[in-house]
Amino acid sequence: MTLMTHAHRAPSGISDPATADAGRPDRTEQRMWAVVLAACAGQFLVVLDVSVVNTALPSMRSDLGLSSAGLQWVVNAYSIVVAGFMLFGGRAGDLYGRKRMFLVGLGVFTLASLAGGLAQEGWQLLAARAGQGLGAAVLAPSTLTLLTSAVPEGPARARAIATWTAVGAGGGAAGGLVGGVLTETLSWRWTLLINVPIGAAVVVLGAWWLSESRAGERRRLDLPGAVLVTAGLATLAYGIVQTEQDGWTAPSTLLPLIAGPVLLGAFLAVEARTKAPLMPLKLFRMRGVSAANAAMFSCGAAMFCMWYFMTLYAQNVLHYSPLAAGLALMPSSLAVILGSKLAPRLMRVAGARQVAVLGVLVSAAGFGWQSTMDAHGSYVTAIMLPGIVMMAGAGLAGTPLASLATSGAAPGDAGLVSGLINTSRVMGGALGLSVLATVAAARTGGSTSPEALTAGYALAFRTGTGILVGGVLMMLLWLPKDRVRQA
Numbered sequence: 001m002t003l004m005t006h007a008h009r010a011p012s013g014i015s016d017p018a019t020a021d022a023g024r025p026d027r028t029e030q031r032m033w034a035v036v037l038a039a040c041a042g043q044f045l046v047v048l049d050v051s052v053v054n055t056a057l058p059s060m061r062s063d064l065g066l067s068s069a070g071l072q073w074v075v076n077a078y079s080i081v082v083a084g085f086m087l088f089g090g091r092a093g094d095l096y097g098r099k100r101m102f103l104v105g106l107g108v109f110t111l112a113s114l115a116g117g118l119a120q121e122g123w124q125l126l127a128a129r130a131g132q133g134l135g136a137a138v139l140a141p142s143t144l145t146l147l148t149s150a151v152p153e154g155p156a157r158a159r160a161i162a163t164w165t166a167v168g169a170g171g172g173a174a175g176g177l178v179g180g181v182l183t184e185t186l187s188w189r190w191t192l193l194i195n196v197p198i199g200a201a202v203v204v205l206g207a208w209w210l211s212e213s214r215a216g217e218r219r220r221l222d223l224p225g226a227v228l229v230t231a232g233l234a235t236l237a238y239g240i241v242q243t244e245q246d247g248w249t250a251p252s253t254l255l256p257l258i259a260g261p262v263l264l265g266a267f268l269a270v271e272a273r274t275k276a277p278l279m280p281l282k283l284f285r286m287r288g289v290s291a292a293n294a295a296m297f298s299c300g301a302a303m304f305c306m307w308y309f310m311t312l313y314a315q316n317v318l319h320y321s322p323l324a325a326g327l328a329l330m331p332s333s334l335a336v337i338l339g340s341k342l343a344p345r346l347m348r349v350a351g352a353r354q355v356a357v358l359g360v361l362v363s364a365a366g367f368g369w370q371s372t373m374d375a376h377g378s379y380v381t382a383i384m385l386p387g388i389v390m391m392a393g394a395g396l397a398g399t400p401l402a403s404l405a406t407s408g409a410a411p412g413d414a415g416l417v418s419g420l421i422n423t424s425r426v427m428g429g430a431l432g433l434s435v436l437a438t439v440a441a442a443r444t445g446g447s448t449s450p451e452a453l454t455a456g457y458a459l460a461f462r463t464g465t466g467i468l469v470g471g472v473l474m475m476l477l478w479l480p481k482d483r484v485r486q487a
Contacts, residue, residue, distance in 0.1 A: 034205065038206045039147040040147075042139050043164060046168075049078060054179060055315070057074060059322070078133040081130045084226070087229065089141050105140070105142070141422070177327060232260050233260070234260075235263060236431070239254075240434035279420065283417070283420070289405055291479045292402070296428065298428060301429065306332075306387070306391070309440070312453075329387060335389075338395060343355055361468075364469050368462070370386040371459075375454040405421040436463055
């Protein structure tokens with residue numbers, strides 16, 4: 001899945017390179033689109049690494065001796081740290097500079113990618129994935145705010161945001177293909193090492209072209225809040241993962257399942273009392289912010305898992321190679337990009353709420369279709385067509401939900417709100433993967449036969465269908481009815 005946000009205006013206190021270079025239109029145009037390029041490249045790397053490892057998971061398992069739970073943590077270690085620290089990264093950019101946080105985050109991400117590519121033990125790979133997540137959490141919120149500060153309002157900004165959105169969607173969608181090509185032609189290690197030259201190049205470009213910007217307000221960061229929310233989410237996800245191995249009633253499962261919500265409760269208590277909260281709770285009094293984030297969480301819980309289960313189905317049941325599995329998912333990759341590009345046009349006619357509901361309904365239909373899969377399915381009806389429907393709906397839903405979540409927020413909270421919507425999506429995906437993997441494993445019953453694996457994957461997709469239908473009902477009842485017009 002993708003990590004997408006939207007903004008309607010540049011936050012106050014942000015320097016505008018276009019204004020600074022007035023009278024030099026050629027240089028202004030070059031600088032503006034160089035900023036767009038850097039922001040899009042950063043966002044592409046962040047989203048790509050959510051899914052690029054999926055096709056490499058079997059190779060990682062055989063090379064490093066990872067368990068089934070370890071394979072889930074290759075995905076979850078990245079996603080959970082991204083989600084936990086995204087609010088921290090967004091607020092850090094608001095207070096200390098988006099360019100600075102962009103470069104710091106990208107540097108950490110690049111170094112962690114190098115460490116992961118060179119890992120010799122499973123724990124080293126998981127630690128590197130967590131490091132990538134930390135860098136991505138600092139980097140991602142700054143990409144959109146840097147872009148909106150560089151491009152003046154009007155058609156140019158609309159085009160820039162559309163490009164940024166499509167690149168983000170394409171990053172998540174292309175992960176399977178990129179991972180498959182690299183795993184089959186080189187090694188699974190290159191699914192991580194490929195980030196190193198790209199990241200280094202973007203750091204150089206960003207240092208040269210980006211202009212510093214911040215909200216104009218200096219105050220301390222809420223480090224206790226960041227630690228509590230990250231620990232709470234990670235502990236809760238760990239407890240859910242443990243259900244696959246030990247069951248729901250084992251102490252090793254119950255303890256983290258209880259401790260996670262307790263830590264999250266402590267986070268809310270800290271946020272209510274601190275003078276400079278990581279996440280001001282007043283944001284959730286705005287209906288658009290609270291409802292859209294809840295909807296994004298539920299959508300992420302189902303849609304994020306599509307790439308994971310489809311890749312395993314293609315390789316473990318239909319016996320596709322990593323490259324063939326990546327190529328098999330290309331039509332659905334193109335569908336999510338198409339849906340993302342179509343959404344703004346539909347929003348001008350029908351409004352954000354209606355387009356979001358339509359997108360989730362389309363995706364739910366695709367999930368229901370996919371749940372009819374069997375162990376001898378053909379490519380067209382078992383992978384391509386249901387994949388297209390699922391991901392076209394995901395692309396349609398993402399942009400209007402992000403637009404609703406960011407509308408009405410104070411300019412100085414631009415980075416924070418950007419981090420919040422991404423947190424909802426990614427954390428929903430991480431917890432959803434844990435739950436649906438547990439559901440699939442329970443149905444499989446430890447068997448590795450194609451029929452048993454298919455039954456487990458099919459049940460996961462049926463469960464995802466139910467999650468999306470529940471999300472639609474919530475959106476109809478809660479999302480604001482105001483129409484959101486976009487250029």
